[in-house]
Amino acid sequence: MDFPSKLIENAVGELARLPGIGKKTALRLALHLLKADTDITASLAEALAKMRFEITYCRTCHSISDAEECSICANQLRDHAQVCVVADVRDVIAIENTGQYRGVYHVLGGVISPIEGVGPTDLHIDSLVERAAAEGSEVREIILAISPTMEGDTTAFYLSRRLRDLPNVHISTIARGIPMGGELEYADEITLGRSIVDRQRQVS
Amino acid sequence: MDFPSKLIENAVGELARLPGIGKKTALRLALHLLKADTDITASLAEALAKMRFEITYCRTCHSISDAEECSICANQLRDHAQVCVVADVRDVIAIENTGQYRGVYHVLGGVISPIEGVGPTDLHIDSLVERAAAEGSEVREIILAISPTMEGDTTAFYLSRRLRDLPNVHISTIARGIPMGGELEYADEITLGRSIVDRQRQVS
Known part of the structure:
Protein backbone atom coordinates (compact mmCIF):
# COMPACT_ATOMS: atom_id res chain seq x y z
CA MET A 1 0.00 0.00 0.00
CA ASP A 2 1.17 3.51 -0.86
CA PHE A 3 0.48 6.15 1.75
CA PRO A 4 0.41 9.91 1.16
CA SER A 5 2.04 10.47 4.56
CA LYS A 6 4.88 8.80 6.47
CA LEU A 7 3.12 9.52 9.76
CA ILE A 8 0.03 7.57 8.78
CA GLU A 9 2.17 4.83 7.25
CA ASN A 10 3.95 4.35 10.58
CA ALA A 11 0.72 4.34 12.57
CA VAL A 12 -0.88 1.83 10.19
CA GLY A 13 2.22 -0.35 10.35
CA GLU A 14 2.17 -0.38 14.15
CA LEU A 15 -1.58 -1.07 14.35
CA ALA A 16 -1.28 -3.90 11.81
CA ARG A 17 1.16 -5.71 14.14
CA LEU A 18 -1.72 -6.35 16.55
CA PRO A 19 -3.30 -9.80 16.26
CA GLY A 20 -6.33 -9.98 13.96
CA ILE A 21 -5.74 -6.50 12.52
CA GLY A 22 -4.69 -6.32 8.88
CA LYS A 23 -3.51 -3.33 6.85
CA LYS A 24 -7.02 -2.33 5.75
CA THR A 25 -8.46 -2.42 9.27
CA ALA A 26 -5.39 -0.58 10.58
CA LEU A 27 -5.95 2.17 8.01
CA ARG A 28 -9.62 2.41 8.98
CA LEU A 29 -8.65 2.78 12.65
CA ALA A 30 -5.97 5.38 11.85
CA LEU A 31 -8.38 7.46 9.73
CA HIS A 32 -11.00 7.19 12.47
CA LEU A 33 -8.52 8.60 14.99
CA LEU A 34 -7.61 11.39 12.57
CA LYS A 35 -11.26 12.40 12.22
CA ALA A 36 -11.96 12.24 15.96
CA ASP A 37 -10.83 14.72 18.62
CA THR A 38 -7.14 14.75 19.49
CA ASP A 39 -8.07 13.79 23.09
CA ILE A 40 -9.21 10.36 21.90
CA THR A 41 -5.81 9.53 20.46
CA ALA A 42 -3.96 11.10 23.37
CA SER A 43 -5.86 9.10 25.97
CA LEU A 44 -5.56 5.88 23.94
CA ALA A 45 -1.79 6.27 23.57
CA GLU A 46 -1.43 7.17 27.23
CA ALA A 47 -3.61 4.29 28.47
CA LEU A 48 -1.63 1.77 26.40
CA ALA A 49 1.78 3.04 27.54
CA LYS A 50 0.66 3.32 31.17
CA MET A 51 -0.74 -0.21 31.11
CA ARG A 52 2.40 -1.68 29.59
CA PHE A 53 4.90 0.11 31.79
CA GLU A 54 3.10 0.26 35.12
CA ILE A 55 1.35 -3.09 35.33
CA THR A 56 2.78 -5.73 37.65
CA TYR A 57 1.94 -9.32 38.37
CA CYS A 58 0.56 -10.57 41.67
CA ARG A 59 3.33 -12.31 43.65
CA THR A 60 0.88 -14.98 44.83
CA CYS A 61 -1.33 -15.86 41.86
CA HIS A 62 0.64 -14.26 38.96
CA SER A 63 -2.47 -12.50 37.68
CA ILE A 174 -14.47 -28.03 36.03
CA ALA A 175 -17.50 -30.01 34.81
CA ARG A 176 -17.64 -31.07 31.17
CA GLY A 177 -21.06 -31.50 29.61
CA ILE A 178 -23.66 -30.09 27.29
CA PRO A 179 -23.53 -26.27 27.32
CA MET A 180 -26.65 -24.36 28.39
CA GLY A 181 -28.85 -23.91 25.33
CA GLY A 182 -26.85 -26.58 23.46
CA GLU A 183 -28.71 -29.20 21.45
CA LEU A 184 -28.01 -32.85 22.31
CA GLU A 185 -27.96 -33.98 18.68
CA TYR A 186 -25.20 -31.53 17.75
CA ALA A 187 -22.93 -32.34 20.72
CA ASP A 188 -19.82 -34.40 19.96
CA GLU A 189 -19.77 -38.01 21.26
CA ILE A 190 -17.09 -37.41 23.89
CA THR A 191 -18.92 -34.49 25.49
CA LEU A 192 -22.26 -36.29 25.37
CA GLY A 193 -20.64 -39.45 26.79
CA ARG A 194 -19.06 -37.46 29.64
CA SER A 195 -22.38 -35.76 30.37
CA ILE A 196 -24.02 -39.18 30.86
CA VAL A 197 -21.20 -40.70 32.93
CA ASP A 198 -20.98 -37.57 35.12
CA ARG A 199 -24.76 -37.17 35.43
CA GLN A 200 -26.07 -35.20 38.39
CA ARG A 201 -28.75 -36.38 40.80
CA GLN A 202 -31.80 -34.15 40.35
CA VAL A 203 -32.38 -32.02 43.42
CA SER A 204 -36.12 -31.86 44.04
CA MET B 1 -16.68 -6.99 32.67
CA ASP B 2 -14.69 -7.04 35.90
CA PHE B 3 -10.97 -6.42 35.55
CA PRO B 4 -8.29 -7.31 38.08
CA SER B 5 -6.44 -4.08 37.27
CA LYS B 6 -7.50 -0.49 36.70
CA LEU B 7 -4.66 -0.02 34.20
CA ILE B 8 -5.90 -2.80 31.95
CA GLU B 9 -9.49 -1.65 32.39
CA ASN B 10 -8.54 1.81 31.11
CA ALA B 11 -6.59 0.42 28.16
CA VAL B 12 -9.45 -1.94 27.21
CA GLY B 13 -11.93 0.91 27.52
CA GLU B 14 -9.88 3.12 25.20
CA LEU B 15 -9.30 0.35 22.65
CA ALA B 16 -13.01 -0.55 22.65
CA ARG B 17 -13.85 3.02 21.49
CA LEU B 18 -12.26 2.23 18.13
CA PRO B 19 -14.75 1.26 15.40
CA GLY B 20 -15.33 -2.48 15.02
CA ILE B 21 -13.49 -3.32 18.26
CA GLY B 22 -15.60 -4.67 21.11
CA LYS B 23 -14.65 -5.33 24.73
CA LYS B 24 -13.47 -8.90 24.06
CA THR B 25 -11.26 -7.95 21.12
CA ALA B 26 -9.92 -4.99 23.11
CA LEU B 27 -8.98 -7.30 25.97
CA ARG B 28 -7.26 -9.69 23.55
CA LEU B 29 -5.24 -6.78 22.10
CA ALA B 30 -4.34 -5.47 25.57
CA LEU B 31 -3.17 -8.90 26.76
CA HIS B 32 -1.19 -9.34 23.53
CA LEU B 33 0.62 -6.06 24.22
CA LEU B 34 1.28 -7.14 27.81
CA LYS B 35 2.89 -10.38 26.63
CA ALA B 36 4.98 -8.70 23.93
CA ASP B 37 8.08 -6.56 24.43
CA THR B 38 7.57 -3.12 25.93
CA ASP B 39 9.03 -1.62 22.71
CA ILE B 40 5.96 -2.76 20.77
CA THR B 41 3.58 -0.80 22.99
CA ALA B 42 5.91 2.19 23.19
CA SER B 43 6.25 2.48 19.42
CA LEU B 44 2.50 1.94 18.88
CA ALA B 45 1.60 4.66 21.38
CA GLU B 46 4.21 7.01 19.92
CA ALA B 47 3.16 6.38 16.30
CA LEU B 48 -0.50 7.07 17.12
CA ALA B 49 0.21 10.28 19.03
CA LYS B 50 2.71 11.50 16.43
CA MET B 51 0.23 10.81 13.61
CA ARG B 52 -2.62 12.61 15.35
CA PHE B 53 -0.68 15.67 16.46
CA GLU B 54 1.73 16.20 13.58
CA ILE B 55 -0.34 15.37 10.52
CA THR B 56 -1.56 18.23 8.38
CA TYR B 57 -3.80 18.47 5.37
CA CYS B 58 -2.63 19.50 1.91
CA ARG B 59 -3.70 23.11 1.24
CA THR B 60 -4.53 22.24 -2.39
CA CYS B 61 -6.23 18.84 -2.36
CA HIS B 62 -7.07 18.45 1.40
CA SER B 63 -5.51 14.98 1.50
CA ILE B 174 -15.48 6.60 -13.26
CA ALA B 175 -16.88 3.74 -15.35
CA ARG B 176 -19.66 1.58 -13.90
CA GLY B 177 -19.91 -2.00 -15.09
CA ILE B 178 -19.28 -5.64 -14.32
CA PRO B 179 -16.25 -6.00 -12.00
CA MET B 180 -13.30 -8.07 -13.23
CA GLY B 181 -13.98 -11.71 -12.34
CA GLY B 182 -17.66 -10.91 -11.72
CA GLU B 183 -20.32 -13.24 -13.09
CA LEU B 184 -22.97 -11.71 -15.35
CA GLU B 185 -25.82 -13.69 -13.82
CA TYR B 186 -25.10 -12.37 -10.31
CA ALA B 187 -24.79 -8.70 -11.31
CA ASP B 188 -27.69 -6.44 -10.37
CA GLU B 189 -29.89 -5.15 -13.22
CA ILE B 190 -28.76 -1.54 -12.97
CA THR B 191 -25.07 -2.39 -13.21
CA LEU B 192 -25.66 -4.87 -16.03
CA GLY B 193 -27.86 -2.34 -17.84
CA ARG B 194 -25.19 0.38 -17.53
CA SER B 195 -22.53 -2.05 -18.76
CA ILE B 196 -24.54 -2.60 -21.96
CA VAL B 197 -25.43 1.06 -22.54
CA ASP B 198 -21.82 2.15 -21.89
CA ARG B 199 -20.31 -0.73 -23.90
CA GLN B 200 -16.78 -0.24 -25.20
CA ARG B 201 -15.70 -0.77 -28.81
CA GLN B 202 -13.31 -3.72 -28.88
CA VAL B 203 -9.80 -2.63 -29.80
CA SER B 204 -8.37 -5.24 -32.13
Whole structure:
Protein backbone atom coordinates (compact mmCIF):
# COMPACT_ATOMS: atom_id res chain seq x y z
CA MET A 1 0.00 0.00 0.00
CA ASP A 2 1.17 3.51 -0.86
CA PHE A 3 0.48 6.15 1.75
CA PRO A 4 0.41 9.91 1.16
CA SER A 5 2.04 10.47 4.56
CA LYS A 6 4.88 8.80 6.47
CA LEU A 7 3.12 9.52 9.76
CA ILE A 8 0.03 7.57 8.78
CA GLU A 9 2.17 4.83 7.25
CA ASN A 10 3.95 4.35 10.58
CA ALA A 11 0.72 4.34 12.57
CA VAL A 12 -0.88 1.83 10.19
CA GLY A 13 2.22 -0.35 10.35
CA GLU A 14 2.17 -0.38 14.15
CA LEU A 15 -1.58 -1.07 14.35
CA ALA A 16 -1.28 -3.90 11.81
CA ARG A 17 1.16 -5.71 14.14
CA LEU A 18 -1.72 -6.35 16.55
CA PRO A 19 -3.30 -9.80 16.26
CA GLY A 20 -6.33 -9.98 13.96
CA ILE A 21 -5.74 -6.50 12.52
CA GLY A 22 -4.69 -6.32 8.88
CA LYS A 23 -3.51 -3.33 6.85
CA LYS A 24 -7.02 -2.33 5.75
CA THR A 25 -8.46 -2.42 9.27
CA ALA A 26 -5.39 -0.58 10.58
CA LEU A 27 -5.95 2.17 8.01
CA ARG A 28 -9.62 2.41 8.98
CA LEU A 29 -8.65 2.78 12.65
CA ALA A 30 -5.97 5.38 11.85
CA LEU A 31 -8.38 7.46 9.73
CA HIS A 32 -11.00 7.19 12.47
CA LEU A 33 -8.52 8.60 14.99
CA LEU A 34 -7.61 11.39 12.57
CA LYS A 35 -11.26 12.40 12.22
CA ALA A 36 -11.96 12.24 15.96
CA ASP A 37 -10.83 14.72 18.62
CA THR A 38 -7.14 14.75 19.49
CA ASP A 39 -8.07 13.79 23.09
CA ILE A 40 -9.21 10.36 21.90
CA THR A 41 -5.81 9.53 20.46
CA ALA A 42 -3.96 11.10 23.37
CA SER A 43 -5.86 9.10 25.97
CA LEU A 44 -5.56 5.88 23.94
CA ALA A 45 -1.79 6.27 23.57
CA GLU A 46 -1.43 7.17 27.23
CA ALA A 47 -3.61 4.29 28.47
CA LEU A 48 -1.63 1.77 26.40
CA ALA A 49 1.78 3.04 27.54
CA LYS A 50 0.66 3.32 31.17
CA MET A 51 -0.74 -0.21 31.11
CA ARG A 52 2.40 -1.68 29.59
CA PHE A 53 4.90 0.11 31.79
CA GLU A 54 3.10 0.26 35.12
CA ILE A 55 1.35 -3.09 35.33
CA THR A 56 2.78 -5.73 37.65
CA TYR A 57 1.94 -9.32 38.37
CA CYS A 58 0.56 -10.57 41.67
CA ARG A 59 3.33 -12.31 43.65
CA THR A 60 0.88 -14.98 44.83
CA CYS A 61 -1.33 -15.86 41.86
CA HIS A 62 0.64 -14.26 38.96
CA SER A 63 -2.47 -12.50 37.68
CA ILE A 64 -2.11 -8.95 36.39
CA SER A 65 -2.30 -6.45 39.17
CA ASP A 66 -1.83 -2.79 40.01
CA ALA A 67 0.01 -3.65 43.23
CA GLU A 68 2.29 -6.39 44.58
CA GLU A 69 -0.76 -8.43 45.54
CA CYS A 70 -3.82 -8.46 43.29
CA SER A 71 -7.23 -7.32 44.50
CA ILE A 72 -8.52 -10.91 44.59
CA CYS A 73 -5.64 -12.32 46.68
CA ALA A 74 -5.77 -9.30 48.98
CA ASN A 75 -9.52 -9.71 49.56
CA GLN A 76 -10.04 -11.47 52.89
CA LEU A 77 -13.70 -12.11 52.08
CA ARG A 78 -12.67 -14.61 49.39
CA ASP A 79 -12.16 -18.27 50.21
CA HIS A 80 -8.39 -18.78 50.27
CA ALA A 81 -8.85 -22.55 50.69
CA GLN A 82 -10.00 -22.87 47.07
CA VAL A 83 -7.48 -22.20 44.31
CA CYS A 84 -8.67 -22.18 40.71
CA VAL A 85 -5.81 -22.91 38.28
CA VAL A 86 -6.17 -21.21 34.87
CA ALA A 87 -3.92 -20.78 31.85
CA ASP A 88 -4.43 -17.09 31.33
CA VAL A 89 -5.62 -13.81 32.84
CA ARG A 90 -8.47 -13.90 30.33
CA ASP A 91 -9.80 -17.01 32.09
CA VAL A 92 -9.73 -15.20 35.46
CA ILE A 93 -11.85 -12.42 33.96
CA ALA A 94 -14.25 -14.95 32.38
CA ILE A 95 -14.73 -16.86 35.65
CA GLU A 96 -15.08 -13.64 37.67
CA ASN A 97 -17.83 -12.53 35.30
CA THR A 98 -19.89 -15.64 36.12
CA GLY A 99 -20.20 -14.41 39.72
CA GLN A 100 -20.18 -18.11 40.81
CA TYR A 101 -16.68 -18.38 42.30
CA ARG A 102 -15.55 -16.94 45.63
CA GLY A 103 -12.11 -18.59 45.88
CA VAL A 104 -8.73 -17.36 44.64
CA TYR A 105 -6.75 -18.08 41.47
CA HIS A 106 -3.41 -19.28 40.18
CA VAL A 107 -2.46 -18.15 36.67
CA LEU A 108 -0.06 -20.54 34.92
CA GLY A 109 0.80 -18.11 32.13
CA GLY A 110 0.06 -20.61 29.35
CA VAL A 111 -0.16 -24.35 28.77
CA ILE A 112 2.48 -27.00 28.14
CA SER A 113 3.07 -27.07 24.39
CA PRO A 114 6.11 -28.93 23.02
CA ILE A 115 5.41 -27.57 19.52
CA GLU A 116 5.70 -23.98 20.73
CA GLY A 117 8.59 -24.87 23.03
CA VAL A 118 6.66 -24.26 26.26
CA GLY A 119 7.65 -26.73 28.98
CA PRO A 120 6.52 -27.06 32.63
CA THR A 121 9.38 -24.83 33.83
CA ASP A 122 8.15 -21.96 31.64
CA LEU A 123 4.86 -21.90 33.54
CA HIS A 124 4.06 -20.94 37.15
CA ILE A 125 3.73 -24.59 38.21
CA ASP A 126 6.46 -24.79 40.84
CA SER A 127 5.02 -21.79 42.61
CA LEU A 128 1.59 -23.50 42.66
CA VAL A 129 3.07 -26.62 44.26
CA GLU A 130 4.98 -24.50 46.79
CA ARG A 131 1.87 -22.48 47.52
CA ALA A 132 -0.18 -25.63 48.23
CA ALA A 133 2.59 -27.49 50.09
CA ALA A 134 3.83 -24.58 52.22
CA GLU A 135 3.64 -25.04 55.96
CA GLY A 136 0.43 -23.53 57.28
CA SER A 137 -1.03 -23.37 53.76
CA GLU A 138 -4.76 -22.70 53.73
CA VAL A 139 -5.26 -24.49 50.39
CA ARG A 140 -7.76 -27.35 50.61
CA GLU A 141 -8.95 -27.67 47.02
CA ILE A 142 -7.28 -27.05 43.69
CA ILE A 143 -9.72 -26.67 40.80
CA LEU A 144 -8.16 -27.24 37.38
CA ALA A 145 -9.98 -24.91 34.96
CA ILE A 146 -7.93 -25.45 31.83
CA SER A 147 -9.40 -25.57 28.30
CA PRO A 148 -9.86 -29.19 27.13
CA THR A 149 -7.50 -28.96 24.16
CA MET A 150 -4.59 -31.33 23.56
CA GLU A 151 -2.15 -28.95 25.31
CA GLY A 152 -4.64 -28.12 28.06
CA ASP A 153 -5.24 -31.79 28.85
CA THR A 154 -1.49 -32.45 28.91
CA THR A 155 -1.05 -29.57 31.35
CA ALA A 156 -3.93 -30.76 33.55
CA PHE A 157 -2.48 -34.30 33.58
CA TYR A 158 0.98 -33.00 34.49
CA LEU A 159 -0.48 -30.83 37.25
CA SER A 160 -2.50 -33.65 38.78
CA ARG A 161 0.68 -35.80 38.87
CA ARG A 162 2.61 -33.01 40.60
CA LEU A 163 -0.16 -32.29 43.08
CA ARG A 164 -1.52 -35.75 43.93
CA ASP A 165 0.80 -36.39 46.89
CA LEU A 166 -0.17 -33.25 48.76
CA PRO A 167 -1.94 -34.15 52.00
CA ASN A 168 -5.34 -32.58 52.67
CA VAL A 169 -5.64 -31.06 49.20
CA HIS A 170 -8.38 -32.24 46.83
CA ILE A 171 -7.90 -31.87 43.10
CA SER A 172 -10.97 -31.27 40.95
CA THR A 173 -11.66 -30.17 37.39
CA ILE A 174 -14.47 -28.03 36.03
CA ALA A 175 -17.50 -30.01 34.81
CA ARG A 176 -17.64 -31.07 31.17
CA GLY A 177 -21.06 -31.50 29.61
CA ILE A 178 -23.66 -30.09 27.29
CA PRO A 179 -23.53 -26.27 27.32
CA MET A 180 -26.65 -24.36 28.39
CA GLY A 181 -28.85 -23.91 25.33
CA GLY A 182 -26.85 -26.58 23.46
CA GLU A 183 -28.71 -29.20 21.45
CA LEU A 184 -28.01 -32.85 22.31
CA GLU A 185 -27.96 -33.98 18.68
CA TYR A 186 -25.20 -31.53 17.75
CA ALA A 187 -22.93 -32.34 20.72
CA ASP A 188 -19.82 -34.40 19.96
CA GLU A 189 -19.77 -38.01 21.26
CA ILE A 190 -17.09 -37.41 23.89
CA THR A 191 -18.92 -34.49 25.49
CA LEU A 192 -22.26 -36.29 25.37
CA GLY A 193 -20.64 -39.45 26.79
CA ARG A 194 -19.06 -37.46 29.64
CA SER A 195 -22.38 -35.76 30.37
CA ILE A 196 -24.02 -39.18 30.86
CA VAL A 197 -21.20 -40.70 32.93
CA ASP A 198 -20.98 -37.57 35.12
CA ARG A 199 -24.76 -37.17 35.43
CA GLN A 200 -26.07 -35.20 38.39
CA ARG A 201 -28.75 -36.38 40.80
CA GLN A 202 -31.80 -34.15 40.35
CA VAL A 203 -32.38 -32.02 43.42
CA SER A 204 -36.12 -31.86 44.04
CA MET B 1 -16.68 -6.99 32.67
CA ASP B 2 -14.69 -7.04 35.90
CA PHE B 3 -10.97 -6.42 35.55
CA PRO B 4 -8.29 -7.31 38.08
CA SER B 5 -6.44 -4.08 37.27
CA LYS B 6 -7.50 -0.49 36.70
CA LEU B 7 -4.66 -0.02 34.20
CA ILE B 8 -5.90 -2.80 31.95
CA GLU B 9 -9.49 -1.65 32.39
CA ASN B 10 -8.54 1.81 31.11
CA ALA B 11 -6.59 0.42 28.16
CA VAL B 12 -9.45 -1.94 27.21
CA GLY B 13 -11.93 0.91 27.52
CA GLU B 14 -9.88 3.12 25.20
CA LEU B 15 -9.30 0.35 22.65
CA ALA B 16 -13.01 -0.55 22.65
CA ARG B 17 -13.85 3.02 21.49
CA LEU B 18 -12.26 2.23 18.13
CA PRO B 19 -14.75 1.26 15.40
CA GLY B 20 -15.33 -2.48 15.02
CA ILE B 21 -13.49 -3.32 18.26
CA GLY B 22 -15.60 -4.67 21.11
CA LYS B 23 -14.65 -5.33 24.73
CA LYS B 24 -13.47 -8.90 24.06
CA THR B 25 -11.26 -7.95 21.12
CA ALA B 26 -9.92 -4.99 23.11
CA LEU B 27 -8.98 -7.30 25.97
CA ARG B 28 -7.26 -9.69 23.55
CA LEU B 29 -5.24 -6.78 22.10
CA ALA B 30 -4.34 -5.47 25.57
CA LEU B 31 -3.17 -8.90 26.76
CA HIS B 32 -1.19 -9.34 23.53
CA LEU B 33 0.62 -6.06 24.22
CA LEU B 34 1.28 -7.14 27.81
CA LYS B 35 2.89 -10.38 26.63
CA ALA B 36 4.98 -8.70 23.93
CA ASP B 37 8.08 -6.56 24.43
CA THR B 38 7.57 -3.12 25.93
CA ASP B 39 9.03 -1.62 22.71
CA ILE B 40 5.96 -2.76 20.77
CA THR B 41 3.58 -0.80 22.99
CA ALA B 42 5.91 2.19 23.19
CA SER B 43 6.25 2.48 19.42
CA LEU B 44 2.50 1.94 18.88
CA ALA B 45 1.60 4.66 21.38
CA GLU B 46 4.21 7.01 19.92
CA ALA B 47 3.16 6.38 16.30
CA LEU B 48 -0.50 7.07 17.12
CA ALA B 49 0.21 10.28 19.03
CA LYS B 50 2.71 11.50 16.43
CA MET B 51 0.23 10.81 13.61
CA ARG B 52 -2.62 12.61 15.35
CA PHE B 53 -0.68 15.67 16.46
CA GLU B 54 1.73 16.20 13.58
CA ILE B 55 -0.34 15.37 10.52
CA THR B 56 -1.56 18.23 8.38
CA TYR B 57 -3.80 18.47 5.37
CA CYS B 58 -2.63 19.50 1.91
CA ARG B 59 -3.70 23.11 1.24
CA THR B 60 -4.53 22.24 -2.39
CA CYS B 61 -6.23 18.84 -2.36
CA HIS B 62 -7.07 18.45 1.40
CA SER B 63 -5.51 14.98 1.50
CA ILE B 64 -3.48 14.03 4.55
CA SER B 65 0.07 15.21 4.27
CA ASP B 66 3.29 15.60 6.20
CA ALA B 67 3.86 19.08 4.78
CA GLU B 68 1.79 22.06 3.61
CA GLU B 69 1.51 20.50 0.18
CA CYS B 70 1.11 16.72 -0.18
CA SER B 71 3.60 14.60 -2.10
CA ILE B 72 1.14 14.11 -4.98
CA CYS B 73 0.36 17.82 -5.48
CA ALA B 74 4.04 18.69 -5.12
CA ASN B 75 5.05 16.13 -7.76
CA GLN B 76 5.60 17.97 -11.06
CA LEU B 77 5.64 14.66 -12.98
CA ARG B 78 1.93 14.20 -12.28
CA ASP B 79 -0.68 15.59 -14.64
CA HIS B 80 -2.10 18.67 -12.91
CA ALA B 81 -4.73 19.07 -15.65
CA GLN B 82 -6.63 16.03 -14.31
CA VAL B 83 -8.27 16.29 -10.90
CA CYS B 84 -9.88 13.19 -9.41
CA VAL B 85 -12.55 14.10 -6.83
CA VAL B 86 -12.94 11.55 -4.00
CA ALA B 87 -14.84 11.49 -0.73
CA ASP B 88 -12.05 10.28 1.49
CA VAL B 89 -8.30 9.78 1.87
CA ARG B 90 -8.96 6.04 1.74
CA ASP B 91 -10.11 6.47 -1.86
CA VAL B 92 -6.87 8.28 -2.75
CA ILE B 93 -4.89 5.34 -1.38
CA ALA B 94 -7.11 2.85 -3.25
CA ILE B 95 -6.72 4.66 -6.57
CA GLU B 96 -2.97 5.17 -6.05
CA ASN B 97 -2.63 1.43 -5.50
CA THR B 98 -4.10 0.71 -8.94
CA GLY B 99 -1.08 2.46 -10.53
CA GLN B 100 -3.43 3.63 -13.34
CA TYR B 101 -3.80 7.30 -12.49
CA ARG B 102 -1.17 10.00 -13.01
CA GLY B 103 -3.27 13.08 -12.24
CA VAL B 104 -3.91 14.84 -8.92
CA TYR B 105 -6.74 14.61 -6.38
CA HIS B 106 -9.29 16.65 -4.50
CA VAL B 107 -10.55 15.16 -1.23
CA LEU B 108 -14.05 16.32 -0.29
CA GLY B 109 -13.86 15.01 3.27
CA GLY B 110 -17.15 13.10 3.04
CA VAL B 111 -20.37 13.09 1.03
CA ILE B 112 -23.55 15.16 1.29
CA SER B 113 -25.80 13.40 3.80
CA PRO B 114 -28.84 15.24 5.17
CA ILE B 115 -29.44 12.41 7.67
CA GLU B 116 -26.01 12.89 9.24
CA GLY B 117 -26.28 16.65 8.93
CA VAL B 118 -23.53 16.99 6.30
CA GLY B 119 -24.30 19.71 3.79
CA PRO B 120 -22.28 21.03 0.81
CA THR B 121 -20.65 23.72 2.98
CA ASP B 122 -19.20 21.05 5.31
CA LEU B 123 -17.22 19.58 2.41
CA HIS B 124 -14.29 20.97 0.40
CA ILE B 125 -16.53 21.82 -2.55
CA ASP B 126 -16.02 25.60 -2.75
CA SER B 127 -12.27 25.11 -2.82
CA LEU B 128 -12.68 22.65 -5.72
CA VAL B 129 -14.70 25.18 -7.71
CA GLU B 130 -12.17 27.94 -6.92
CA ARG B 131 -9.31 25.65 -7.87
CA ALA B 132 -10.87 24.86 -11.25
CA ALA B 133 -12.10 28.42 -11.93
CA ALA B 134 -8.97 30.28 -10.81
CA GLU B 135 -7.26 32.44 -13.37
CA GLY B 136 -4.48 30.47 -15.04
CA SER B 137 -5.85 27.21 -13.65
CA GLU B 138 -4.32 24.14 -15.29
CA VAL B 139 -7.42 22.00 -14.62
CA ARG B 140 -8.90 20.54 -17.84
CA GLU B 141 -10.75 17.49 -16.54
CA ILE B 142 -12.52 16.74 -13.27
CA ILE B 143 -13.11 13.02 -12.68
CA LEU B 144 -15.84 12.29 -10.15
CA ALA B 145 -14.80 9.09 -8.31
CA ILE B 146 -17.48 8.91 -5.66
CA SER B 147 -19.08 5.68 -4.45
CA PRO B 148 -22.47 5.10 -6.15
CA THR B 149 -24.53 5.16 -2.96
CA MET B 150 -27.53 7.41 -2.42
CA GLU B 151 -25.37 10.06 -0.71
CA GLY B 152 -22.54 9.63 -3.21
CA ASP B 153 -24.87 10.11 -6.18
CA THR B 154 -26.38 13.21 -4.56
CA THR B 155 -22.89 14.61 -4.05
CA ALA B 156 -21.87 13.83 -7.64
CA PHE B 157 -25.06 15.45 -8.95
CA TYR B 158 -24.48 18.56 -6.84
CA LEU B 159 -20.86 18.77 -7.99
CA SER B 160 -21.75 18.45 -11.66
CA ARG B 161 -24.27 21.31 -11.25
CA ARG B 162 -21.65 23.50 -9.56
CA LEU B 163 -18.97 22.69 -12.13
CA ARG B 164 -20.89 22.60 -15.41
CA ASP B 165 -20.46 26.29 -16.27
CA LEU B 166 -16.67 26.22 -16.05
CA PRO B 167 -15.15 26.87 -19.47
CA ASN B 168 -12.61 24.37 -20.80
CA VAL B 169 -13.18 21.85 -18.00
CA HIS B 170 -14.65 18.44 -18.80
CA ILE B 171 -16.50 16.54 -16.12
CA SER B 172 -16.34 12.74 -16.18
CA THR B 173 -17.21 9.93 -13.81
CA ILE B 174 -15.48 6.60 -13.26
CA ALA B 175 -16.88 3.74 -15.35
CA ARG B 176 -19.66 1.58 -13.90
CA GLY B 177 -19.91 -2.00 -15.09
CA ILE B 178 -19.28 -5.64 -14.32
CA PRO B 179 -16.25 -6.00 -12.00
CA MET B 180 -13.30 -8.07 -13.23
CA GLY B 181 -13.98 -11.71 -12.34
CA GLY B 182 -17.66 -10.91 -11.72
CA GLU B 183 -20.32 -13.24 -13.09
CA LEU B 184 -22.97 -11.71 -15.35
CA GLU B 185 -25.82 -13.69 -13.82
CA TYR B 186 -25.10 -12.37 -10.31
CA ALA B 187 -24.79 -8.70 -11.31
CA ASP B 188 -27.69 -6.44 -10.37
CA GLU B 189 -29.89 -5.15 -13.22
CA ILE B 190 -28.76 -1.54 -12.97
CA THR B 191 -25.07 -2.39 -13.21
CA LEU B 192 -25.66 -4.87 -16.03
CA GLY B 193 -27.86 -2.34 -17.84
CA ARG B 194 -25.19 0.38 -17.53
CA SER B 195 -22.53 -2.05 -18.76
CA ILE B 196 -24.54 -2.60 -21.96
CA VAL B 197 -25.43 1.06 -22.54
CA ASP B 198 -21.82 2.15 -21.89
CA ARG B 199 -20.31 -0.73 -23.90
CA GLN B 200 -16.78 -0.24 -25.20
CA ARG B 201 -15.70 -0.77 -28.81
CA GLN B 202 -13.31 -3.72 -28.88
CA VAL B 203 -9.80 -2.63 -29.80
CA SER B 204 -8.37 -5.24 -32.13
